[in-house]
Amino acid sequence: MILNEIRLLVRKEIQLEWRQKYAMHGLLLYLASTVFVCYLSFKAKQQAIHPITWNTLFWIILLFIAINAIGKSFTQESAQRNLFYYTIASPEAIIFSKITYNTLVMVAISLIGIVFYSWVMGNPVGNFPLYLLSLVLGAIGFSATLSMVAGIAAQGENTATLMAVLSFPIILPLLLMLLKVSKSAMDGLSIQENWDEIAILTSIDVIVIVLSGILFPYIWRH
Amino acid sequence: METLKKHGLKIACMILLIYSVWQGFLGQVPRQAILNETVRNLYFHVTMWFSMIFLLGTSVVHSIRYLRKGNLENDLISNAYVETGLVFATLGLITGSIWAKFTWGDWWTNDPKLNSVAIGMLIYLAYGLVRSSMPDEQQRARISNVYNIFAFVIFMILIWILPRMTDSLHPGNGGNPGFSKYDLDSNMRLVFYPAILAWTLLGFWIANLRIRLKKISQLTTENE
Numbered sequence: 068m069i070l071n072e073i074r075l076l077v078r079k080e081i082q083l084e085w086r087q088k089y090a091m092h093g094l095l096l097y098l099a100s101t102v103f104v105c106y107l108s109f110k111a112k113q114q115a116i117h118p119i120t121w122n123t124l125f126w127i128i129l130l131f132i133a134i135n136a137i138g139k140s141f142t143q144e145s146a147q148r149n150l151f152y153y154t155i156a157s158p159e160a161i162i163f164s165k166i167t168y169n170t171l172v173m174v175a176i177s178l179i180g181i182v183f184y185s186w187v188m189g190n191p192v193g194n195f196p197l198y199l200l201s202l203v204l205g206a207i208g209f210s211a212t213l214s215m216v217a218g219i220a221a222q223g224e225n226t227a228t229l230m231a232v233l234s235f236p237i238i239l240p241l242l243l244m245l246l247k248v249s250k251s252a253m254d255g256l257s258i259q260e261n262w263d264e265i266a267i268l269t270s271i272d273v274i275v276i277v278l279s280g281i282l283f284p285y286i287w288r289h
Numbered sequence: 290m291e292t293l294k295k296h297g298l299k300i301a302c303m304i305l306l307i308y309s310v311w312q313g314f315l316g317q318v319p320r321q322a323i324l325n326e327t328v329r330n331l332y333f334h335v336t337m338w339f340s341m342i343f344l345l346g347t348s349v350v351h352s353i354r355y356l357r358k359g360n361l362e363n364d365l366i367s368n369a370y371v372e373t374g375l376v377f378a379t380l381g382l383i384t385g386s387i388w389a390k391f392t393w394g395d396w397w398t399n400d401p402k403l404n405s406v407a408i409g410m411l412i413y414l415a416y417g418l419v420r421s422s423m424p425d426e427q428q429r430a431r432i433s434n435v436y437n438i439f440a441f442v443i444f445m446i447l448i449w450i451l452p453r454m455t456d457s458l459h460p461g462n463g464g465n466p467g468f469s470k471y472d473l474d475s476n477m478r479l480v481f482y483p484a485i486l487a488w489t490l491l492g493f494w495i496a497n498l499r500i501r502l503k504k505i506s507q508l509t510t511e512n513e
Contacts, residue, residue, distance in 0.1 A: 215439065222432050223422040232418055236411035237440070240447045271446060278442055282435045285356050 076164030137213035141221035158284035169210030193255025305487035337381035344374035352434035364430035
């Protein structure tokens, strides 16, 4: 029942996106220009970039894209349309569908991003599968946390400011863990050696998703 | 917290405070290299964090109650506990910073535990922003209580799990001995546990006063 609702809502999001193509194009352009700005200001000037800076820079780019992309989850459609969804779908289905859709977007953006980023900035990663795993876990965590924060921020007067102020401190624990895992991936450590960190990342993702499912109905009711 | 309204707990709080501050400054402490007399900070710094966690925890309980029952009084109480908790967090940061100056030689060091707490403070300051950004009373209460619960869970991950994953200079982390190692004869425990109780009681007392103050100011604005 709820799974069916989630499936339909995710399909609706994808169709809306497919018909307009505006948001996705915007994100890709944002990604490309940010990476190129980084290239011009770091690589082109100094000919070399420290691996730690390389990693941190990429995660910061992803973080900003995520805040931009997910921040408009609830403001994109009109208030009347949201009221319509409110009457036909359960709030849990709404938030889980947003999280699923945003995860898909973030995974796509991260994968395109890492390819483009490696192309211009070089790729010093030692264990690439582990790096990809951290990207996927990051995409899930970012979209779960930020979807919830976007729901909160959309209620306020000044959505953009609220989104930035609320999401940065809340996303930091996740970001710190992600930086740790991806740093190990860059040093070429194996997945087995990072089992603790991956377990913690996964559990943070699960906690945030469950918490969103419990708390979102209270935000949605207005 | 009706029981707190009785004077017994206030008197107990004052006696315990006097006892722990007296013992904290003048009592016997074990001699340790580097730490020397700063080990006394245990009674003043660590107890602030205990008090803060109890206050924030109580605030979450009231947030949950508000979301279930929709009674605005719970929202007011929850808000007062968060504000009082923040005061204790600030005191914890200040006492910690003073201790760090004398032990590590710097007011602020790049330590996971310190950074986690700083992030936690940012999370709770953002809570204040959420509250002030919404004019409608019911909406403000609903959103800020949801955020409060969300923030508390993230904050707990931040201070209980993350510092344990990295090396830290902080006592009790990264192979550094915690206070239980310094104190095999349990003398410090005789002061430490009453001190936790004293500061927690003081925190609840302050929060209780804030709640009453808020209720009165609410009444006066309604009467105007």
